[in-house]
Amino acid sequence: MSLNFSSVFPLKHARAHEVCGDSALSFAAIAAGMTKGAVVWISEDWRPPVNPEGLATYCDPGRLLLTRAANQLTALASAETALRSGAAGLVVAELSGTVGLTEGRRLQLAAEAGRTTAILLIPEGAGSNAAETRWRSTGIPAPSDPTSGPATVPRQNGHDSTHWRWSLIKNKIGTLSEWVVRWDAAAHRVIVVSEAGG
Amino acid sequence: MQRRIVSLWFPRLAAERSLRARPVDAPFALSLFDRNSERLYDLCPRAESFGLNRGMTLVHARSFCPGLLTRPADPAADQRFLRLLARWATRYCPWVGLDGRNGLFLDITGSAHLLGGEEPLLDDIRARLARAGLTARLGLADTPGTAWALSRFAEGIAETGETLARIGPLPLSALRLSDQTCTSLERLGIATVSQLYNLPRATVARRYEPDVLRRLDQALGALPEQISPLGEEPGFAVRMTLPDPIGLLDDVMAAARRLTAHLCQRLDTAQKGARSLKLTFRRVDQENQAVELKLARPMRDPERILALFERGVSSVDAGYGIDMIRLEATEVEPLGMRQLDRTEGLEKDGLDDLITQLGNRVGLDNILRFQPVDSHIPERSFKLVPAAYSRPAQAWPANRPRPIRLFAPEPISGTGFEPPRRFRWRGRALTVFEAEGPERITPAWWDLDDSWAKGLRDYWRIATHQGQRLWLFHTPQHPGWFVQGEFG
Numbered sequence: 001m002s003l004n005f006s007s008v009f010p011l012k013h014a015r016a017h018e019v020c021g022d023s024a025l026s027f028a029a030i031a032a033g034m035t036k037g038a039v040v041w042i043s044e045d046w047r048p049p050v051n052p053e054g055l056a057t058y059c060d061p062g063r064l065l066l067t068r069a070a071n072q073l074t075a076l077a078s079a080e081t082a083l084r085s086g087a088a089g090l091v092v093a094e095l096s097g098t099v100g101l102t103e104g105r106r107l108q109l110a111a112e113a114g115r116t117t118a119i120l121l122i123p124e125g126a127g128s129n130a131a132e133t134r135w136r137s138t139g140i141p142a143p144s145d146p147t148s149g150p151a152t153v154p155r156q157n158g159h160d161s162t163h164w165r166w167s168l169i170k171n172k173i174g175t176l177s178e179w180v181v182r183w184d185a186a187a188h189r190v191i192v193v194s195e196a197g198g
Numbered sequence: 199m200q201r202r203i204v205s206l207w208f209p210r211l212a213a214e215r216s217l218r219a220r221p222v223d224a225p226f227a228l229s230l231f232d233r234n235s236e237r238l239y240d241l242c243p244r245a246e247s248f249g250l251n252r253g254m255t256l257v258h259a260r261s262f263c264p265g266l267l268t269r270p271a272d273p274a275a276d277q278r279f280l281r282l283l284a285r286w287a288t289r290y291c292p293w294v295g296l297d298g299r300n301g302l303f304l305d306i307t308g309s310a311h312l313l314g315g316e317e318p319l320l321d322d323i324r325a326r327l328a329r330a331g332l333t334a335r336l337g338l339a340d341t342p343g344t345a346w347a348l349s350r351f352a353e354g355i356a357e358t359g360e361t362l363a364r365i366g367p368l369p370l371s372a373l374r375l376s377d378q379t380c381t382s383l384e385r386l387g388i389a390t391v392s393q394l395y396n397l398p399r400a401t402v403a404r405r406y407e408p409d410v411l412r413r414l415d416q417a418l419g420a421l422p423e424q425i426s427p428l429g430e431e432p433g434f435a436v437r438m439t440l441p442d443p444i445g446l447l448d449d450v451m452a453a454a455r456r457l458t459a460h461l462c463q464r465l466d467t468a469q470k471g472a473r474s475l476k477l478t479f480r481r482v483d484q485e486n487q488a489v490e491l492k493l494a495r496p497m498r499d500p501e502r503i504l505a506l507f508e509r510g511v512s513s514v515d516a517g518y519g520i521d522m523i524r525l526e527a528t529e530v531e532p533l534g535m536r537q538l539d540r541t542e543g544l545e546k547d548g549l550d551d552l553i554t555q556l557g558n559r560v561g562l563d564n565i566l567r568f569q570p571v572d573s574h575i576p577e578r579s580f581k582l583v584p585a586a587y588s589r590p591a592q593a594w595p596a597n598r599p600r601p602i603r604l605f606a607p608e609p610i611s612g613t614g615f616e617p618p619r620r621f622r623w624r625g626r627a628l629t630v631f632e633a634e635g636p637e638r639i640t641p642a643w644w645d646l647d648d649s650w651a652k653g654l655r656d657y658w659r660i661a662t663h664q665g666q667r668l669w670l671f672h673t674p675q676h677p678g679w680f681v682q683g684e685f686g
Contacts, residue, residue, distance in 0.1 A: 022665055025602045025686035038549055040556075045564070051683065052568040052580045052594070054602035061568045062591040065549075066582065067556055068564040081555050087548035139665040139685075141631045162667070162685070 003177040005192050008133060008168060010034045015132035016083075016107045016118040018099070023164050024121045025050065026058065027137040028092050030183070030190055031119055033059035037089025040082040042067040042075050044096060057185070063089075072097045079118060080106055086114035094121045104128025127170070134170035139163070140180065163193060200358050202316070203425070204304040205345035206287070206323070207335040211300040212240035212276045216269055218331045225263050228271035229256050239271035273299075284428055290319065295425035301349070303342050303425045316355055339364070342425060343417030347372035347391075365417055366392030373413040379406065391417070432468055435526035436460045443482045443519020447512055450479070450520060454507060457525040458500040471496025471533030477507060479514055480522040487514045492562045494553035494586040496531040502547070506554050553585050562586050570595055575642060575650070576682075577604055598637060599659065601669040601683025607649070610670070612679035617658045617670055623681055628662040635659060636672070652676040659685070 011017050011031055019027045032039045032055075039059070041050065045068040052061030065088070069075035072095055079093040091111075099107075099122060108130045111118045120131070127134050140163050167178035180193040208214070212228050225248060227241035236256040248263035260266055276299070284302055287294045290313070293305035306319065313319040320336050327334045337348025339356040344365050348354055351372045356364040365372065368391050370380045383406070388394050394402070394414060403411055415421035436457050444450060454477060465472060473496050477489045489510035497503060553565050566582040569591050573579050579597070612618030615636075620629045635658030641650035653675035661667050669683035 023686045029602060048603065048605050049582065051600055051602055051604045053597050053600035056594050057599065061594050064568055065553065065585050066566040067560060068566065069560050074560055078556050078559055081559065082552060085548065085552045085555060087552040139667050141661060141663055
């Protein structure tokens, strides 16, 4: 039984979702591009801010409200405030520590109360059980061109190599699956290259 | 009691204000664009000694004095400075008015004895202003007109009764008459004030504009002349004293609601909005507890302000009870009437309230927005500005693909002009699968940035077999390879 990509992405509205992996940032940026309204982007202040020019590929950086918190506790509290107020279209929180069940559940309740979606960028294995879905996003080498032979020599000036493997590793309301997706700049959306790791 | 007026004249107010901020050791002048050319607005005595004067074009002035240093004049700032001086002058008397662009009137009636008399008072003013780097000319007389004339033409004190004697020998322009009137009177041989005084009044009134006699009478005290003191800036604070101490959150909020409504009404009358507010609770044991609120936008809507106070008020320790509440708008900004609008209304307000709420948790300076900057240097192509003091950027300029996270360059091993085939970065061995580039970025030669000390950079976008997509650069002038960003 395979899970349809469109049933889980765009992410379910008014829920908290978690993303880990090397390419979690681009996942959040793509999700931000699919929402309307302001994006509250909460990060701890030691972290360098995201590069708006890089974000511009996926979403409009002018919509971002960057909130710099002193530690994870403040970041979580700010995320809860932002979710509960319902004024933002999306709340993204970059976290460096584990999210406990209490924190996760509070964010989930705040997201439901404010009708706002939350994306928590977490380190590998630091998620809480309260999240609606958890994703792992990693970059993968684009499927090689049959004409270019084995990729021992770096290809130069190749085509769009932005392929990611998005694995759904937790899903409260369905089964798990994984997809290889790529960014289609012309259509301004992600398209599934292959199903189920194919 | 006889009125006594001091006229304070700052002949070089603008130039001296500029020199106070940044002193220079050269002939100095301020220039202002006026009548189609850059003209001297004010100048220092050293520049004057070269034969320069006000109103001269800058080009002309430079030909007289090639070493002339100039700065642009800022008449509005000069005016603000004069108002500051007026406030300072209230240390001598409560009644201080502005006089044109560069003068003050002080009504020192009854306050001269506080400094030991009129002479010491003028000496004190002169000494303090000299210490502040300001040239001042002072005149003291019974009327503003005479004091004005003395400060401009014959510094000193005119004792009560000797007004006419002191002002008599002065030229006609000491009466604050227009140049045109003075010239036409001088053509008749009337050069001094006493000559004008001796003319039959009826003739003067018939032949000249009423200003001539009015100014003469004002100087001699026959006509009254008012000095308008500056208005006090209105303060926005309200308080409520309670007959019995209260401690329940609902009671405190109800009291705060009344205060907020009252304060907002006053803000409304003054067409102002509060930018930061302070709610102080005095407890029965004389302890003060304060809740501060910084707003993302000037505001005077009582309901919204109250809702934003809720979190702060709930953390106040009421102790044995609170018997006085004071609400003060510590920062106010002008806020005009706003037209209600169907399209942008509640949603925008909601976002501002959110910025306020977050700002009271992490500090309003930590809520930032990105603004594009016109620079080809990747790490300087944007800036972060506080969201509470800016509008969102409208259009973000399209650029070449850039990494989603930029960091300080991290060196990797590699030689040659092509990206290394395999390298270690952050403890991981990576093999390059695909490379795209180079994109050459030259440092900005006009500013010296240490991070660009190695000169040109050839940027490559690489993808690795391990999944990372990185932004590498090579510095051909000082060979080396670095990682500067991650595409994520």
